[in-house]
Amino acid sequence: MLVYLDNNATTMVDPEVFAQMEPFFVKNYGNPNSLHSFGSATHPALRKAMDQLYEGFNASNEDDMVVTSCATESTNWVIKGIYFDHILNKNKNHIITSSVEHPATIMSCKFLETLGVRVTYLPVNKDGIVELDSLKNAIDDKTALVSIMWANNETGMIFPIKELAQIAHENGALFHTDAVQAVGKISVDVQDADVDFMSFSAHKFHGPKGVGGLYIKKDHRVTSLLHGGEHMGGLRSGTLNVAGIVGMGKALEMANSYMDFEKSEVRRLRDKLEDALLQIANVFVVGSRQNRVPNTILASIRGVEGEAMLWDLNKQGIAASTGSACASETLESNPVLEAIGADKELAHTAVRFSLSRFTTEKEIDFAIDITTKAIKRLRDISSSFSYAPSWHKSRL
Numbered sequence: 314m315l316v317y318l319d320n321n322a323t324t325m326v327d328p329e330v331f332a333q334m335e336p337f338f339v340k341n342y343g344n345p346n347s348l349h350s351f352g353s354a355t356h357p358a359l360r361k362a363m364d365q366l367y368e369g370f371n372a373s374n375e376d377d378m379v380v381t382s383c384a385t386e387s388t389n390w391v392i393k394g395i396y397f398d399h400i401l402n403k404n405k406n407h408i409i410t411s412s413v414e415h416p417a418t419i420m421s422c423k424f425l426e427t428l429g430v431r432v433t434y435l436p437v438n439k440d441g442i443v444e445l446d447s448l449k450n451a452i453d454d455k456t457a458l459v460s461i462m463w464a465n466n467e468t469g470m471i472f473p474i475k476e477l478a479q480i481a482h483e484n485g486a487l488f489h490t491d492a493v494q495a496v497g498k499i500s501v502d503v504q505d506a507d508v509d510f511m512s513f514s515a516h517k518f519h520g521p522k523g524v525g526g527l528y529i530k531k532d533h534r535v536t537s538l539l540h541g542g543e544h545m546g547g548l549r550s551g552t553l554n555v556a557g558i559v560g561m562g563k564a565l566e567m568a569n570s571y572m573d574f575e576k577s578e579v580r581r582l583r584d585k586l587e588d589a590l591l592q593i594a595n596v597f598v599v600g601s602r603q604n605r606v607p608n609t610i611l612a613s614i615r616g617v618e619g620e621a622m623l624w625d626l627n628k629q630g631i632a633a634s635t636g637s638a639c640a641s642e643t644l645e646s647n648p649v650l651e652a653i654g655a656d657k658e659l660a661h662t663a664v665r666f667s668l669s670r671f672t673t674e675k676e677i678d679f680a681i682d683i684t685t686k687a688i689k690r691l692r693d694i695s696s697s698f699s700y701a702p703s704w705h706k707s708r709l
């Protein structure tokens with residue numbers, strides 16, 4: 314049996330999404346910008362997909378929804394765009410983000426630091442969440458942008474985006490959120506949250522890879538980084554990825570229609586796996602369930618090195634992760650666990666399980682059986698682990 318429990322890294326394209334995309338590879342392959350019928354044949358589907366994006370995020374018709382190649386591009390664009398629009402040659406020179414953002418945010422901020430921008434990386438509390446007071450204390454009249462994720466990719470913890478955006482606005486700063494891990498798991502309503510910019514990526518909600526987007530609130534501008542053929546209203550040049558856009562629109566529509574299922578059935582299976590893991594001594598899970606997206610578990614397993622666990626599980630047909638998929642080859646300790654104050658040893662033992670609406674009860678039962686045995690086996694051969702109950706939950 315092969316069980317995929319790494320849906321925060323990427324998801325399977327829903328077959329219904331794929332069916333909508335398929336005609337745009339071999340049959341309707343025209344360039345939408347061409348004046349002939351091959352080009353115009355793509356227009357109705359593109360229009361529908363854009364409507365699905367606006368509706369799916371409850372954006373207003375006056376807002377911009379710009380399709381990009383992925384959330385990494387969207388986030389790089391907005392952070393570097395803010396530099397050109399609000400920092401370079403202006404009075405403001407400060408950006409605030411959190412210490413547990415995806416590398417797309419952290420590395421964009423680090424790059425701006427080399428250009429002289431002041432960046433504050435807010436700490437998170439024991440639950441892995443940025444506290445409102447910490448933003449209130451860091452923000453000042455020089456802050457151009459606050460960029461904080463909607464949900465964390467490793468812990469699944471949900472951030473208080475509406476309240477954080479409000480604090481940013483009260484202090485004259487713009488607010489961007491990386492909503493990659495929130496879309497499809499919890500309601501993402503740009504008007505309700507009142508965000509100025511939002512990044513998303515289709516492959517995290519059963520859409521295709523290589524397509525994402527940046528939501529830009531009306532009357533806001535972000536200097537283009539990709540100049541060329543004036544696609545997307547001149548905001549982001551590059552021939553449109555027709556199949557990708559069609560797939561992303563359909564995937565978002567489906568993700569929203571599965572939201573109740575996500576909150577009930579996916580959560581039930583996640584909780585079943587989590588309960589079974591917590592039965593094992595010295596296994597801890599980060600963050601309260603109430604404040605976590607329904608599909609994610611970040612478990613810390615004392616005495617079991619995260620990478621060893623991953624290889625062991627993989628050999629037996631279970632795909633999990635030690636943290637961010639993009640960084641897993643570095644074999645470093647889990648930076649999110651370090652940020653929430655876990656000691657170095659605990660931070661090395663993190664394993665992430667992330668489910669999807671395609672995960673079945675049979676798969677979870679199999680995962681429980683295999684994981685329980687793997688933990689015992691790896692602890693038995695570990696020279697440093699002792700079953701003595703000296704490690705206490707409060708150390709997390």
Ligand SMILES: Cc1ncc(COP(=O)(O)O)c(C=O)c1O
Binds near residue numbers: 383385465525
């Ligand atoms: C929270 C978060 N932001 C951004 C990204 C980047 O997404 P993409 O690789 O599709 O650009 C990821 C992917 O893991 C993510 O989890």
